[in-house]
Amino acid sequence: MGPERGGSVQLSVVVPAYNEERRIAPSLERILAYLDDRRIDGEIIVVDDGSADDTAGAAGRVLRGHRGRVVRDPENRGKGHAVRRGVLQASGRWVLMTDADLSSPIEEHAKLAHAAREQDLDIAIGSRGLAASRIEVRQHRVREAMGRTFNLCVRSLTGLPFRDTQCGFKLMDLRRTRPLFERMIVDRFAFDAELLFLAVRFGLRVDEVPVVWRNDDRSTVSVLRDPLNMLWDLARVRWRFRRGQYNPDAPADAAADR
Numbered sequence: 001m002g003p004e005r006g007g008s009v010q011l012s013v014v015v016p017a018y019n020e021e022r023r024i025a026p027s028l029e030r031i032l033a034y035l036d037d038r039r040i041d042g043e044i045i046v047v048d049d050g051s052a053d054d055t056a057g058a059a060g061r062v063l064r065g066h067r068g069r070v071v072r073d074p075e076n077r078g079k080g081h082a083v084r085r086g087v088l089q090a091s092g093r094w095v096l097m098t099d100a101d102l103s104s105p106i107e108e109h110a111k112l113a114h115a116a117r118e119q120d121l122d123i124a125i126g127s128r129g130l131a132a133s134r135i136e137v138r139q140h141r142v143r144e145a146m147g148r149t150f151n152l153c154v155r156s157l158t159g160l161p162f163r164d165t166q167c168g169f170k171l172m173d174l175r176r177t178r179p180l181f182e183r184m185i186v187d188r189f190a191f192d193a194e195l196l197f198l199a200v201r202f203g204l205r206v207d208e209v210p211v212v213w214r215n216d217d218r219s220t221v222s223v224l225r226d227p228l229n230m231l232w233d234l235a236r237v238r239w240r241f242r243r244g245q246y247n248p249d250a251p252a253d254a255a256a257d258r
Contacts, residue, residue: 080191
């Protein structure tokens with residue numbers, strides 16, 4: 001929903017959303033205000049991941065008259081699938097992925113953009129795991145422990161050096177990362193690790209940037225179910241990479257074994 005669909009812009013903000021009717025409007029208003037204040041030529045793409053509430057309607061009402069639109073999936077496929085759909089429809093020179101609750105305030109984009117510019121990065125990762133990161137509202141200790149354990153597993157299985165792969169705030173060079181998104185297969189929460197694993201393996205420049213982060217208790221991550229699914233997805237990613245199925249020079253339909 002929204003007027004302009006053609007042409008390129010400076011920044012595409014991709015917002016995956018699932019049952020976010022109550023939170024999506026103020027978040028989008030804040031993003032629009034940030035783009036306006038910074039005079040950033042941008043667009044907002046909200047991907048409604050099969051919500052049972054009026055997430056799409058609430059988002060569409062805010063974006064009406066602005067450069068933005070809502071993409072709707074008829075069923076819940078997962079955050080990774082939603083982000084992938086949004087990125088592949090983006091027209092920006094850069095793409096910012098951000099959570100619908102703005103756990104990392106939209107203003108933190110300036111830090112990622114500065115790091116990307118100064119370090120010539122292809123992906124700037126918002127990180128909660130660096131000394132300079134500022135966690136203003138912490139997760140429950142069980143979820144924090146789950147996150148640390150999963151990150152250790154990610155580093156062990158993939159060789160990635162990053163302290164925080166799962167923060168939902170990342171700035172990406174669309175031209176460099178689009179070929180990866182076209183071949184990614186992970187639909188749920190391990191998609192961040194899949195993206196970073198592929199980015200490093202194919203020589204993209206990636207680094208972490210400390211950000212402000214505030215936990216919101218209304219998480220959709222299951223403490224019991226999702227860690228096992230994430231580990232299975234990571235194993236699939238390694239297996240597919242070894243078989244050459246992520247090769248950007250290979251046909252995109254090589255990702256058909258989902």
